[in-house]
């Protein structure tokens with residue numbers, strides 16, 4: 669049986685003092701639960717801080733992006749090997765904010781997933797449609813195209829992925845997909861993963877998940893956890909989601 673994985677995406681928030689308070693509240697408040705895994709994806713400069721705070725715990729950590737390149741003249745980029753040195757388990761790839769503001773294409777996202785896997789990291793590959801795409805009735809086509817690019821690139825390693833369905837219109841907007849809307853997309857993604865021999869990949873939902881809507885979302889058959897933005901910045905709210 670698949671367990672549940674809840675990952676916090678801090679985005680570009682935090683600072684040494686605020687992170688110390690948040691990390692120690694997570695460590696103090698987290699009581700391991702069978703079948704529940706928890707992780708935080710922090711800004712690059714705070715990976716060492718997260719690692720030091722979490723190393724002796726069952727809370728994993730990771731990054732919010734990774735370069736598709738191994739090393740070299742790529743100013744401002746961070747390689748998967750560097751992330752591995754900092755103890756990261758996860759690297760988010762293809763978050764909609766990367767796609768929207770930094771031009772990450774399906775091809776680049778797929779290459780980032782390959783680079784993460786090559787360094788022993790688990791890519792959390794994000795897919796999701798915009799509101800215009802949902803209104804045009806092309807949600808499944810969009811997410812399946814995005815996932816296909818990653819599946820084609822990672823080949824036999826598909827089972828090592830985590831995939832997050834994050835409707836763009838639900839991210840940071842306070843508007844969330846209903847459990848049934850999310851489940852319908854997850855079922856389509858699950859079928860696509862099954863065709864690639866990776867039916868048991870953890871399929872997370874993300875988009876304005878809060879303590880009060882998490883239980884209903886996590887109860888859906890094909891929702892294996894959550895990718896949590898805003899609500900991951902408050903320890904009590906985030907832990908309530910993990911326990912939901």
Ligand code: PEP
Nearest residue numbers: 839840874875876897898
């Ligand atoms: C996210 O950034 O992945 C996200 C889902 O954000 P929020 O929970 O704030 O909508």
